[in-house]
Amino acid sequence: MELKTIRYELTDGIATVTLSRPKRRNAWTGRMHTEYRWVLAEADKDPAVRVIVVTGDPEGQAFCAGADMAALEGHSEKGRYDSGTTADIAKPGFGVAPEFDATFAYHFGLTKPVIAAINGAAAGVGLVLATFADLRFCAAGVKFTAAHGRFNFPAEFGLSWVLPRIVGLTHANDILLSSRVFTAEEAMEMGFLNKLLPPEGLMPHVMDYARKLADGVSPGSLRETKKQIYTDLHRDAAGAVTAAERLLEEMIKHPDYKEGVKAWMEKRRAEWQG
Incomplete structure (x- = not known):
């Protein structure tokens, strides 16, 4: 355009x-x-x-x-x-x-x-x-x-x-x-x-x-946290907690979780895959 x-x-x-x-x-x-x-x-x-x-x-x-x-x-x-x-x-x-x-x-x-x-x-x-x-x-x-x-x-x-x-x-x-x-x-x-x-x-x-x-927060975390914030405006507290627990189980399997931990331990900037 x-x-x-x-x-x-x-x-x-x-x-x-x-x-x-x-x-x-x-x-x-x-x-x-x-x-x-x-x-x-x-x-x-x-x-x-x-x-x-x-x-x-x-x-x-x-x-x-x-x-x-x-x-x-x-x-x-x-x-x-x-x-x-x-x-x-x-x-x-x-x-x-x-x-x-x-x-x-x-x-x-x-x-x-x-x-x-x-x-x-x-x-x-x-x-x-x-x-x-x-x-x-x-x-x-x-x-x-x-x-x-x-x-x-x-x-x-x-x-x-x-x-x-x-x-x-x-x-x-x-x-x-x-x-x-x-x-x-x-x-x-x-x-x-x-x-x-x-x-x-x-x-x-x-x-x-x-x-x-952009540098300090993984793209996946930014994406899912933003979605949680606005979706949870329509949920009760229990629904928000349950959804967060499900997301945690999914996102911990992503390579960016391991990279985040490793970067934190090595005191360096993380190289996110997104």
């Missing part, structure tokens, strides 16, 4: 996905969603990729400013919602569990962890993208908003399900019912962010963290 709104780079096991419409503050369109899902699908099936980092083009001075206003005007003129995508759009993360087979919920079905490097404003779908990432690192001073309230929209794309599970019901109600602007500093206090950083330190920290995941 020819990429016009997304930049994709793979370095040392880390796939960096950059939302790149800088003249429109990296605003979301059907084309961007199509390209985004395509690069996620490519990264997820590529054994060379261990971790995925999503960020915004810094020239856009935003992570993602939400849906492009032209798209919002188009919805109004048509009198209906139009995603701007086609039926043949890529389906990364689909087929793992029925609960993940939907727009943006597909992030939970990916086999690689996704880190959001939030380097500017995240509004509407920008907030959605950040929320469905597995980890969130953010530059100080960034502003967030759900935005939907001002357009007579509902809470978008499952935010009403996922936000309470991250920040709790009290904070989620505040964010979603008011659609107010809140700061990165507030987001950190709410528990929405993993770490708040100076703008110039954001990407170095994110890439260092991603390298530690």
Whole structure:
């Protein structure tokens, strides 16, 4: 696929996905969603990729400013919602569990962890993208908003399900019912962010963290642990324990288990087979 709104780079096991419409503050369109899902699908099936980092083009001075206003005007003129995508759009993360087979919920079905490097404003779908990432690192001073309230929209794309599970019901109600602007500093206090950083330190920290995941954790462990986390949201405690015990019995037979033990004993970096 020819990429016009997304930049994709793979370095040392880390796939960096950059939302790149800088003249429109990296605003979301059907084309961007199509390209985004395509690069996620490519990264997820590529054994060379261990971790995925999503960020915004810094020239856009935003992570993602939400849906492009032209798209919002188009919805109004048509009198209906139009995603701007086609039926043949890529389906990364689909087929793992029925609960993940939907727009943006597909992030939970990916086999690689996704880190959001939030380097500017995240509004509407920008907030959605950040929320469905597995980890969130953010530059100080960034502003967030759900935005939907001002357009007579509902809470978008499952935010009403996922936000309470991250920040709790009290904070989620505040964010979603008011659609107010809140700061990165507030987001950190709410528990929405993993770490708040100076703008110039954001990407170095994110890439260092991603390298530690790529180098220090076996691909099988990353894959299965991520799947456990989101699958277990729908299980009771006993079901989660039983599934974990079954996985342990399976995964201990993999060569990466022996390699992990040997590397630990020899105090060296493990050479994962994946």
